[in-house]
Amino acid sequence: xxxxxxxxxxxxxxxxxxxxxxxxxxxxxxxxxxxxxxxxxxxxxxxxxxxxxxxxxxxxxxxxxxxxxxxxxxxxxxxxxxxxxxxxxxxxxxxxxxxxxxxxxxxxxxxxxxxxxxxxxxxxxxxxxxxxxxxxxxxxxxxxxxxxxxxxxxxxxxxxx
Amino acid sequence: xxxxxxxxxxxxxxxxxxxxxxxxxxxxxxxxxxxxxxxxxxxxxxxxxxxxxxxxxxxxxxxxxxxxxxxxxxxxxxxxxxxxxxxxxxxxxxxxxxxxxxxxxxxxxxxxxxxxxxxxxxxxxxxxxxxxxxxxxxxxxxxxxxxxxxxxxxxxxxxxx
DNA sequence: CTCATATATTTGTCATACTAATTATTATTG
DNA sequence: CAATAATAATTAGTATGACAAATATATGAG
Numbered sequence: 001x002x003x004x005x006x007x008x009x010x011x012x013x014x015x016x017x018x019x020x021x022x023x024x025x026x027x028x029x030x031x032x033x034x035x036x037x038x039x040x041x042x043x044x045x046x047x048x049x050x051x052x053x054x055x056x057x058x059x060x061x062x063x064x065x066x067x068x069x070x071x072x073x074x075x076x077x078x079x080x081x082x083x084x085x086x087x088x089x090x091x092x093x094x095x096x097x098x099x100x101x102x103x104x105x106x107x108x109x110x111x112x113x114x115x116x117x118x119x120x121x122x123x124x125x126x127x128x129x130x131x132x133x134x135x136x137x138x139x140x141x142x143x144x145x146x147x148x149x150x151x152x153x154x155x156x157x158x159x160x161x
Numbered sequence: 162x163x164x165x166x167x168x169x170x171x172x173x174x175x176x177x178x179x180x181x182x183x184x185x186x187x188x189x190x191x192x193x194x195x196x197x198x199x200x201x202x203x204x205x206x207x208x209x210x211x212x213x214x215x216x217x218x219x220x221x222x223x224x225x226x227x228x229x230x231x232x233x234x235x236x237x238x239x240x241x242x243x244x245x246x247x248x249x250x251x252x253x254x255x256x257x258x259x260x261x262x263x264x265x266x267x268x269x270x271x272x273x274x275x276x277x278x279x280x281x282x283x284x285x286x287x288x289x290x291x292x293x294x295x296x297x298x299x300x301x302x303x304x305x306x307x308x309x310x311x312x313x314x315x316x317x318x319x320x321x322x
Numbered sequence: 323c324t325c326a327t328a329t330a331t332t333t334g335t336c337a338t339a340c341t342a343a344t345t346a347t348t349a350t351t352g
Numbered sequence: 353c354a355a356t357a358a359t360a361a362t363t364a365g366t367a368t369g370a371c372a373a374a375t376a377t378a379t380g381a382g
Contacts, residue, residue, distance in 0.1 A: 001272035007287065008179050008275050009200065013221045014294040015176035018169050020340075021301040027341090034367065039170065053330060060174045065369060067332060072367080089330045089377045111162035114169050119300045121293060126168065128289045132282060133175040139280045140182040181370070188371095195337065214360060226338060228362060233337085250347045250360045 011136075018117050025113040031106055033076070036061070038110060040069055041078060044095045045103040049082075051090045078102055172297075179278050186274040192267055194237070197222070199271060201230055202239060205256045206264040210243075212251045239263055 022035045033041070043058045044050065050058065056066040070093055073079040078099035084090035095103070118126075183196045194202070204219045205211065211219065217227040231254055234240040239260035245251035256264070279287070 001269070001276060003287075004272060004275035004279055005203070007290070008183065008278060009221065010291065010294055011172075011179055012176045014298050015173045016221075016339075017298055017301050018172055022169070023340080036368065042166070051330080060170060060177075061368090062370070063331065064333080064371085065367095068368080084330090087330075087378075089375095091331075108162070111165060114165035115162060117169060117297050117300055118165055120296050125289075125293050125296075126164075128286075129168070129293050130171065132286050132290050133171055135281050135286075136278050137175050137178055139278055140178050177369075184370075197338065212360080222338090223340070224361065225340080225363080229338080245360090248348075248360075250345095252361075 021117065022110075022113050029109065031109075033073075033078070033102070037069055037073055037078075038106070040066070040073060040093075041095065041099055041103050042107075042110075044079065044093060045100065049092045049094050051084055051087075051092055053090070055093055073099070182278065183271075183274050190270065192270075194234075194239070194263070198230055198234055198239075199267070201227070201234060201254075202256065202260055202264050203268075203271075205240065205254060206261065210253045210255050212245055212248075212253055214251070216254055234260070 019035055026033065026035060026038070031038070039059050039061075040055065043055060047054075047058060052066055052070065053063060055070075056063050059066065061069065070079060070081070074081065077096055079093050079095055081091040082094050084092050180196055187194065187196060187199070192199070200220050200222075201216065204216060208215075208219060213227055213231065214224060216231075217224050220227065222230065231240060231242070235242065238257055241255050241257055242252040243255050245253050
C-alpha cells in the first residue's frame, strides 16, 4: 500500500519539474509571461473570445485562479475583458493585437521547450502515458456524473489537433 | 510539436487532481494536516531526525517551502527543531510523540486514499509510468552533472521499501 | 410578475512553489 | 590566522491552487 503514496509523489514531482523547467526557460528567454499565462493565451488564440468560465474549463484552471491570471494579462495588455453579448454577469476574454503577436512569436519557442521533456520517449510511451493519466484522472472524479465536465480523453485530443 | 504542450498540461492536470483528491479526503476525515505536511511527517518517521536540507531533499521540496511547512508542523506540535550536533547553522527536525502517534494513526488511511488513484491499473502500467516519469525527470535536469541529487529511479525505490 | 434559486465573476484566506536576498556559521585559501 | 567563499536556514515578493463567501445577474416556479 505504501507504494501508492510514492507513485503519487513521483507524479507530482515530475509535473512540478516539467513546469519548473518550462518557466526557467521562459525566464531565460525573457518571454515576459508565466507558463500558466501562456496556457491562457494559447487557448484564447485557438478558440477566440471565450467567456471566463469556458476559458477556465479549457485551461484546466478554477475560476478564481483564472480571474487572477486574466487580471495579470490585462495588466500586460495582452488580453482585454469585453462584455458578454447575452449575459451581463459574464465577460468575454479577447486577445489584443499585442497578445496575438506574442502568441505567434512564442509558439515555436514554447514548443521546443516543451519538447525537451519528451526526449527518449516514443509514440507507444505517449499512448501509455495518456491512457494511464486519463485513468487516474477519471478514478478521482469527486463529483462523478454530476457535472458536464469534459472527459479526460476528449480534453487532450482537443488540444493536439 | 503542439502535442508536447498538451502532454505537459495533461501531466500537470493529473498531478493536481491527485493532490486535490487526497487533500479533499484529508479534510473530510479531519486529519488536521495537509498532504504536503503528511509527506514531511512520513519521511521523518521513516528516516528520523534529518537536517532540514536533507529533509527537503527526501520530500522533494525546496528549502524555503520546507522551512514554512516545518513552521506549521511546529505550530501543531507534531515536530520540533533541535540544534544540529555538528553544525550550528543547521537544525534537526524531530517527530514529537504526538507527531509519531499521528503518523501511526493515519498511515493506513492515507494509503487507502492514495490507492484510489491507481484503480484499474496493473503492475505493467506502474512500471511503464515509473519509467516514463523518470525519463522525463532526467530529461529536465537543468544542472545536469553538477549536483549530488538522488537520481529519479533510486528516489522512488527508496520510498517503497 | 415576484420570489427563490442558480450561475458568472470576484474577493479573501491559507498553503505551496520559485526566486532572490539576508543572516549566521563553516570551510577554504592565501 | 585572516579574508573570502560556500552553506543552512530564513525572509520577502510574486504566482498559483483550493475553498468559501460575496455580488450581480439570470432563470424558473408559482
